[in-house]
Amino acid sequence: MTSDLQSFLFGRLTWADFVHDPVMAASGGIMVVGLLGIIIGLTYFKKWKWLWKNWLTALDPKKIGIMYLIVSGIMLLRGFMDAVMVRFQQATNDSLGVLSSDHFQQIFSAHGSIMIFFVAMGVIAGLFNLIVPQQIGSRDVAFPFLNSVSFWLFVAGMIIINAPLVVGEFSNAGWLAYPPLSGLEYNPGTGVDYWIWSLQVAGIGSLLTGINFFVTILTMRAPGMNMMKMPIFVWSVLGSTALIMVVFPILTATLAMLSLDRLIDTNFFTTGGGGNPMLYINLIWAWGHPEVYILVLPAFGVFSEVVATFSKKRLFGYASMVWALMAITVLSFTVWLHHFFTMGAGADVNTFFGIMTMIIAIPTGVKVFNWIFTMYKGRVTFATPMLWFMGFVVTFTIGGLTGVMMSVPAADFQFHNSLFLVAHFHNMIIGGVLFGVFSAFSYWFPKFTGFRLNERLGRYAFWCWLIGFIVAFVPLYILGFMGAVRRLDHYDPSMGWQGLFIVAGIGVMLIGVGVVFQIVQVIVSIKQRHQNRVGNDPWDGRTLEWLTASPPAEYNFATIPTVSTRDAFWEMKKTHTLPKDTDVEAIWLPKNSANGVVIGIASLAFGLGVVWHIWWVVVISLIIAIIAIIVKLTDDHPDRQLSAKTVARMAHEYTLKENHG
Amino acid sequence: MSRAEEEHAIVQRKSLGFWIYLMTDCLLFASLFATFAALRNNTFGGPSGADLFDMQFVLIETMVLLTSSFTIGMAVLGASRGYKKQALIWLIATFVLGAIFLAMELFEFHALVEEGNGWQRSAFLSSYFTLVATHGLHIAVGLLWIIVVTIRLWRFKFKHTDLHRLSLLGLFWHFLDIIWIFIFSFVYLIGGMS
Amino acid sequence: MRKPQLEHRHSPVPYISYVIGFVLSVIATLMAYWLVVADIFSGNQAVIIILSIAVVQLIVQLVFFLHIGRGSRWKLATFILAIIFVVMLVAGTIWIMNNLDYNMMNMSPDQMTEYMEHNEGI
Numbered sequence: 008m009t010s011d012l013q014s015f016l017f018g019r020l021t022w023a024d025f026v027h028d029p030v031m032a033a034s035g036g037i038m039v040v041g042l043l044g045i046i047i048g049l050t051y052f053k054k055w056k057w058l059w060k061n062w063l064t065a066l067d068p069k070k071i072g073i074m075y076l077i078v079s080g081i082m083l084l085r086g087f088m089d090a091v092m093v094r095f096q097q098a099t100n101d102s103l104g105v106l107s108s109d110h111f112q113q114i115f116s117a118h119g120s121i122m123i124f125f126v127a128m129g130v131i132a133g134l135f136n137l138i139v140p141q142q143i144g145s146r147d148v149a150f151p152f153l154n155s156v157s158f159w160l161f162v163a164g165m166i167i168i169n170a171p172l173v174v175g176e177f178s179n180a181g182w183l184a185y186p187p188l189s190g191l192e193y194n195p196g197t198g199v200d201y202w203i204w205s206l207q208v209a210g211i212g213s214l215l216t217g218i219n220f221f222v223t224i225l226t227m228r229a230p231g232m233n234m235m236k237m238p239i240f241v242w243s244v245l246g247s248t249a250l251i252m253v254v255f256p257i258l259t260a261t262l263a264m265l266s267l268d269r270l271i272d273t274n275f276f277t278t279g280g281g282g283n284p285m286l287y288i289n290l291i292w293a294w295g296h297p298e299v300y301i302l303v304l305p306a307f308g309v310f311s312e313v314v315a316t317f318s319k320k321r322l323f324g325y326a327s328m329v330w331a332l333m334a335i336t337v338l339s340f341t342v343w344l345h346h347f348f349t350m351g352a353g354a355d356v357n358t359f360f361g362i363m364t365m366i367i368a369i370p371t372g373v374k375v376f377n378w379i380f381t382m383y384k385g386r387v388t389f390a391t392p393m394l395w396f397m398g399f400v401v402t403f404t405i406g407g408l409t410g411v412m413m414s415v416p417a418a419d420f421q422f423h424n425s426l427f428l429v430a431h432f433h434n435m436i437i438g439g440v441l442f443g444v445f446s447a448f449s450y451w452f453p454k455f456t457g458f459r460l461n462e463r464l465g466r467y468a469f470w471c472w473l474i475g476f477i478v479a480f481v482p483l484y485i486l487g488f489m490g491a492v493r494r495l496d497h498y499d500p501s502m503g504w505q506g507l508f509i510v511a512g513i514g515v516m517l518i519g520v521g522v523v524f525q526i527v528q529v530i531v532s533i534k535q536r537h538q539n540r541v542g543n544d545p546w547d548g549r550t551l552e553w554l555t556a557s558p559p560a561e562y563n564f565a566t567i568p569t570v571s572t573r574d575a576f577w578e579m580k581k582t583h584t585l586p587k588d589t590d591v592e593a594i595w596l597p598k599n600s601a602n603g604v605v606i607g608i609a610s611l612a613f614g615l616g617v618v619w620h621i622w623w624v625v626v627i628s629l630i631i632a633i634i635a636i637i638v639k640l641t642d643d644h645p646d647r648q649l650s651a652k653t654v655a656r657m658a659h660e661y662t663l664k665e666n667h668g
Numbered sequence: 669m670s671r672a673e674e675e676h677a678i679v680q681r682k683s684l685g686f687w688i689y690l691m692t693d694c695l696l697f698a699s700l701f702a703t704f705a706a707l708r709n710n711t712f713g714g715p716s717g718a719d720l721f722d723m724q725f726v727l728i729e730t731m732v733l734l735t736s737s738f739t740i741g742m743a744v745l746g747a748s749r750g751y752k753k754q755a756l757i758w759l760i761a762t763f764v765l766g767a768i769f770l771a772m773e774l775f776e777f778h779a780l781v782e783e784g785n786g787w788q789r790s791a792f793l794s795s796y797f798t799l800v801a802t803h804g805l806h807i808a809v810g811l812l813w814i815i816v817v818t819i820r821l822w823r824f825k826f827k828h829t830d831l832h833r834l835s836l837l838g839l840f841w842h843f844l845d846i847i848w849i850f851i852f853s854f855v856y857l858i859g860g861m862s
Numbered sequence: 863m864r865k866p867q868l869e870h871r872h873s874p875v876p877y878i879s880y881v882i883g884f885v886l887s888v889i890a891t892l893m894a895y896w897l898v899v900a901d902i903f904s905g906n907q908a909v910i911i912i913l914s915i916a917v918v919q920l921i922v923q924l925v926f927f928l929h930i931g932r933g934s935r936w937k938l939a940t941f942i943l944a945i946i947f948v949v950m951l952v953a954g955t956i957w958i959m960n961n962l963d964y965n966m967m968n969m970s971p972d973q974m975t976e977y978m979e980h981n982e983g984i
Contacts, residue, residue: 149681214692222685225936226677252692253947260699264798273787273794274712275703281710281791285962289706289955290699340950344958353964356957567669595674637816643829680934687937691944698948702955727895734887741880741927842927846920852891853916857898858909 018620024175024197030105034088035172064599066151067561069455071158072136076448078165079129082121085169087522089118091515094479098512100505101497111496112179113198117168119182120202124209125165127302127436130444132161132213134305135220135244137455138447141552142238144229144570146563149222150215151597152639157212157219159607164209167614171201175618178202181494183291184265186276186284191269197618200269204614207262210255211610217251220244229551231570238550238573239328243308246336250297250304253340258294261287266617285350292343300339303435304332306443307374310396313446314378316546317393318385321574324377331370331377338367348416349423357416364414368407375404390546391465395446398473399438406434409484427487430480437476445472445525453545457557458536464528471521479514482507549577554585556661562594562649565658588658595646602639606632679832686836690843693806697847700799701854708859712790717859720785722776726856729772730848736765737845744838747821747831755834756821762841763814766807773804796855803851806844813837875929883926890919 027035049055062070092114096106106114136154140147148154171177175197180189189199224245228237265287267273274280276287315322322328344352344360378400387393409431413422422428445468452460486507491498498504532539544553553576555563565588572578579585609632616624639645649657669677708717743758777797780786787797817837820830894915897903903911924930930938966974 150685218685218688218692222681222688226681226684249943252688253695253944256692256696257699257951260696260703264703267787267794267798271787273798274710274791275707275794275798277791279712280788280794281707281712282794283707283710283791283959286703286706286955286959289958290702293951293954340947343954351962351965352958353961356961356964593671595671633812640833641816641820643827684934684936688940691940694944694948695951698951702952705952705956706959723895723899727891730891731888734884734891737887737923737927738880738884741883742877745875745877745880839928842923845927846923849891849916849919849923853894853912857894857912861898861904861908 015623016621018616018622019197020174020619020621025173027172027176028107028110031110031172038169038172060599063604064155064601066147066155066597066600066603068136068140068148068151068154069559071154072133072138073455074158075129075133075136075161078162079126079133082125082129082165084522086118086121086126087519089114089121091519093118094508094512094515096496097498097508098505100500100508106496108496109179112494113171113177115494116178116181116184116202117171120178120206121168122436123182123298123302124206125161125168127440128209128213129161129165131247131302131305131440132157132216134309134444134447135216135248138451138552139220139223139241139244140227141555141559141563142241142550143224143227144232144551144564144568144575145223145227146567146594147227147597148219149227150219152600152603152645153215153219155600155603156606157215159603160212160215160610161209163607163611163614164205164207164212166611167201167208167618168205170615171198175201183295185291186265186268186282186287187278189265190277190284191272192277200266200618203262203266203269204617207259207266208610208614210258210262213251214255214259217248217255221248221252224248229567229570229575232575235326235329236570236573236575238308239311239322239325239332240305240308240550242329242332243304243311246332247301247304249336250301250339254294254297254301257290258298261290261294270617285347288347288350289343292346293340296343296346297339299432299435300335302440303443304335306399306440306447307332309443309447309450310378310399311374312550313392313396313450314381315574316450316548317390317396318382318387319547320381320385321549321577322377323380323383324373325573327373328377331373334370335367338363338370342367345414345416345419348419354416361414361416365411368411368414371407375400390449391460391462391469392446392450394466394469395442395449398469399442399446402434402438402442402473402476406431406438409434422487424493425487426483426491426493429493430483430487433480433483437480442472445469450546451552452532453541454543454552454555454557454559456536457540458532459539459541459545460532461528461535461539464524464531468521468524468528471517471524475514475517475519475521477514478517479511482511482514544576549574551576554579560657560661562596562654562657565591565594565654565661588655588662591651591654591658593651594649594654596649597645598647600639600645602635605635609635679828682832683836686839690839693843694847697799697802697850700795700802701850704795704799704855704859707791707795710791712792714790714793715785716792717796717855718861720780721856721860723856723860725772725776726852729769729776730852732765732769732772733845733848736762736769737842739765740838740841744835747826747834752821752826756818759814759818759821763811763818766811766814766841770804770807770811773800777801796859799855800851803844803847806840806847810837810841810844813840875932879926879929883922886922886926887919890915890922 026032049058062074065071092106093111096111096114136148139145168177178184178189178194178198178201180194180199180202184199184202187193189202224237224241264273264275268275268277268282274282276282276284278284311322311328341363342360344356345364348357348361378396389397409427413419413428413431422431449460449465486504489502489504491502491504541557543555543557545557546553551568551570554568566586568575568579568586609628612624612628613632616622616628739758740762743755743762746758747755777800780793780797785793787794814837817830817834820826821834824830894912897911897915898908902908924941930941967977969977
C-alpha cells in the first residue's frame with residue numbers, strides 16, 4: 008500500500024500504536040477478554056435479540072437508568088484500579104520500578120477523568136432516570152428519544168476513553184489537561200485528543216440529559232403537585248440540571264478551542280502567537296466548579312429522602328431546604344477562581360472569590376442541620392441507606408471544613424496542589440457523592456428488582472468503605488501539611504513520607520475489600536431473592552415511587568395519582584386514600600428506537616476519527632449522524648398504544664403479584 | 669387526560685425544551701465572546717480588527733441576515749394561517765438570504781486567509797474566526813433545516829407537527845440573528861474602532 | 863386540580879409585529895454603524911453606547927420576533943436566568959483575565975524584563 012493511501016485510510020494510526028508496555032498491555036488485555044466474554048456469552052445463550060429489543064433500543068427511562076448504573080459500575084472498577092496503582096506507586100516510592108513516569112501520568116489522568124465523567128456523571132444520570140419520573144407521578148421523561156441519545160453518547164465517550172488501553176496512549180496532562188502541556192507543541196500524540204473527544208461526546212449527552220430532566224420536572228408533575236410539594240430529591244435534580252445546562256456549553260466551547268489549537272494551529276492557549284493558557288484555566292474552572300455541585304446536589308437530595316424515611320418523620324425545614332438548594336445552585340457559579348488563587352490574580356479578585364467560597368458553605372450547613380433536626384425525636388432505624396448517611400455527615404463535614412480553610416487565599420498558597428487539596432476533594436466526592444450514590448443504591452434497589460439487598464453484607468461494605476476512606480485520606484491531609492504535592496511518582500526518601508503513603512495504601516486496600524463486599528452483596532442477594540421478596544413499599548416510604556409495583560410496570564402508574572400534600576404517598580397511607588386502578592384509560596408509550604444507538608456509534612466513529620486524523624471516517628460518521636437525527640425528528644408516529652383493556656389486565660396482574668408474592 | 673390533550677402537552681414541552689436548548693447555546697456563545705474579549709488585543713504584531721474589517725461589507729451582511737429574520741417570521745405566520753404558497757415563498761427567500769450571508773462570510777474568510785491573516789496568525793484572529801464561524805455553522809444547520817421543512821411543506825401534507833417544527837426553526841433563526849447583533853456590535857464595530 | 867404550568871393559548875401574532883421589529887432593528891443597526899464609522903465617540907464612551915444600542919435591538923427582537931412575554935412564563939424566566947449567567951461568565955472572565963498580571967506591576971513582559979535588569983541587577 009502506498010504511504011499516501013495508507014495515511015488517507017488510517018490517518019496517523021500505525022501498527023506501532025498497538026504496542027504497549029507490559030502493564031498497559033495487561034490492562035488492555037483484561038478489558039478485551041472481558042468484552043469477548045460478554046460477546047461470547049450473549050451469542051451462546053442466544054440473547055442478542057432480547058438485549059437489542061428489551062434494553063439497547065428501549066426508551067423506558069427505567070431501563071436506561073439501569074444501563075447507566077451498570078456502565079458506571081464497571082467504570083468505577085476501572086477508576087478504582089487506577090487509584091490502586093497510584094497508591095501502590097507512592098507507597099513503594101517507585102522502588103519496584105513497575106510503572107514508568109509517563110505511564111503514571113496517564114494513570115492519574117485516566118483515574119480522575121473516568122471517575123468524574125464516567126462514574127459520577129453516569130450514576131447521577133442513572134438516578135435521574137430511575138427516580139424522577141416516579142417521584143413526580145409521571146410515566147416517562149419529556150424527551151424519551153433524547154434520553155436514549157444521551158445514554159449512547161455516554162457509552163461512546165466511555166469507549167473512547169478506554170480505547171487507549173489497546174491502541175495509542177492516553178493523556179498525561181491530568182484530568183483537566185491544562186495547556187501548554189496539553190497543546191500541540193508539548194503533546195502532539197493521541198493522548199490529549201482521546202481525552203478531549205471522550206469528554207466532548209459524553210458532555211453533549213450530559214447537556215441533553217440536563218435539558219430533558221429540567222423540562223420533565225417543570226411540565227410533567229402529577230396533578231396537584233405544585234413546586235413546593237415536590238420531593239426534595241426532585242428539587243435537587245432541578246438545581247443539578249440547571250447547572251448542567253448553564254455550564255456544559257462552556258466545557259464544549261473550551262474543549263473545542265483546545266482541539267482547534269491542536270488540529271488547525273489556532274492560538275487560543277499557546278505560549279506564542281498571543282495565546283493565553285490562563286484563559287483555558289479560567290474557562291475550564293468556570294465549568295469545573297459548578298460540575299462538582301452538579302454531582303453533589305443529587306446526593307443531598309438522596310439523603311433528604313433517606314433521612315426522612317428512616318426517621319419516620321417528615322423532613323425538617325422543607326422551605327429552607329429548597330432555598331438552600333437554589334442558593335447553592337446560583338452561588339456555585341460565583342466561586343470558580345478559588346481553583347487558581349495562586350496563579351496571578353491580585354488581592355481584590357482573590358478576596359471576592361474567597362468570600363463567595365466561604366458563603367457557599369452556609370446553605371450547605373443549613374442542610375446538614377436540617378437533616379439532623381429531622382432525626383431528632385424521629386423513630387430512627389439504621390438500615391444500610393441510613394448508615395451511608397451517617398458516614399456522609401461525618402466525612403463531608405470534615406471535608407467541607409478543609410474547603411473553608413482553603414478558601415482563604417493566603418492560606419491556599421500553602422495548600423494549592425498539595426495532597427491536602429487532593430484529600431479535600433476526595434473527601435467531598437467520596438464522602439458526599441459516592442456515599443450518596445451507595446445510599447441511593449441500597450434504598451431504591453428493592454424498588455427496581457422486587458427483592459432486598461443482603462443487609463449484613465451491606466453493613467460490612469459500609470464499614471470497610473468508611474474506615475478505609477479515613478485510613479486512605481487522613482495521611483494525605485497530613486502529607487499535604489508536610490509539603491507533599493500532588494501527582495508525585497516518586498519522592499526523596501529522606502522526606503520521611505513513605506510511612507504515611509503506606510498507611511494510605513492500606514486504606515485503599517480496605518476500600519477494595521468494601522468493593523468486594525458490595526459485589527458479593529449483589530450476587531448473594533440475587534441468589535437469595537426468593538426469600539427476600541418485597542412489595543411496592545419495603546421501607547414504609549413517603550414519596551410516590553413507593554406506590555408503584557416492585558419492579559414497576561412499564562407505565563409506572565396505571566392511573567396517574569392526584570396529589571395534595573408533600574410526602575404524598577405517606578399522606579395517602581395515613582388517610583387511606585391510596586388510588587385504586589379501577590377506571591384505567593389507554594396509555595401511550597414511546598416505541599423502541601435504534602436511532603439512539605446509531606447516533607452513539609456515529610459519535611464514537613467521529614471521535615476516534617478525529618483522534619487518529621482519519622478524515623473520511625469523520626465526514627461519513629457526521630453525515631450518518633445528521634441523517635439519523637433528521638429521520639427521527641421527522642417521524643410523526645413515535646408512540647405506541649397500550650389499550651385500556653391491556654392496561655386493566657396488566658394492573659390486575661400486578662395487584663395479584665403484590666397480594667400473593 | 670385525553671390523547672388530544674396529551675399531544676398538545678407534548679408540543680408545549682418540545683417548545684419549552686427547544687427554547688431552553690437555545691438558552692444553552694447562549695452560554696456556548698458567551699464562552700466564545702468571553703474568549704474574544706480576553707484575546708481581542710493579542711494581535712502578536714499582526715493586524716487588528718481596525719486594520720482588517722470592511723465596515724460596509726459587514727453592514728450589508730448584517731442587513732441581509734436581519735431581512736432573513738423578517739422573512740422567516742413571515743413564513744411561520746403564513747404557514748400557521750394556512751397559506752401554503754406564501755409560506756413556501758418566504759421560506760425560499762429566507763434560504764436565499766441566509767445563503768448569501770454565509771457566502772459573504774466565506775468570502776471574507778477566504779480573503780483574510782489569502783493575505784496571510786488566517787486563524788493561525790494570532791490569538792485575536794483565532795478567536796475572531798472561531799466566534800464568527802461557530803455562528804456560521806449554526807446558520808448552515810439552519811439552512812439544512814429550511815430545506816427539510818420546505819420539502820415537507822411542498823410535497824407532504826403539512827400537519828400540525830410540521831407547523832410546530834417550522835415554528836421552532838423560526839425561533840432558531842431569530843436567535844441566530846440576535847447573536848449576530850452582538851457579533852456585529854462587539855467584534856466588528858467596537859473591535860473595528862482604532 | 864391545578865395542572866403543571868403549560869403554555870396557554872394566545873391569539874395569533876399579527877404581521878405588523880414583524881414589520882415593526884424589522885424597521886426598529888434596521889434603525890438601531892444603522893445608528894450604531896454610523897456612530898462608529900463617523901467616529902463620533904471614542905473609547906469607553908463608544909463601547910457603552912454601542913452596547914446600549916445592541917441591548918435595545920435585543921429587546922426589540924425578543925419582543926417583536928420571539929414574542930417573549932406572550933405564552934409560557936418559563937420562557938422569560940429561563941431567558942433572564944441565562945442572561946444572568948452569561949453576564950457573570952463574560953464579566954468574570956474579563957475581570958479575572960485583566961487581573962492576572964496584577965503582580966507584574968502593570969508592565970508588559972518586555973517592560974518587566976527591563977525593570978528587573980535595571981533595578982535588580984538580573
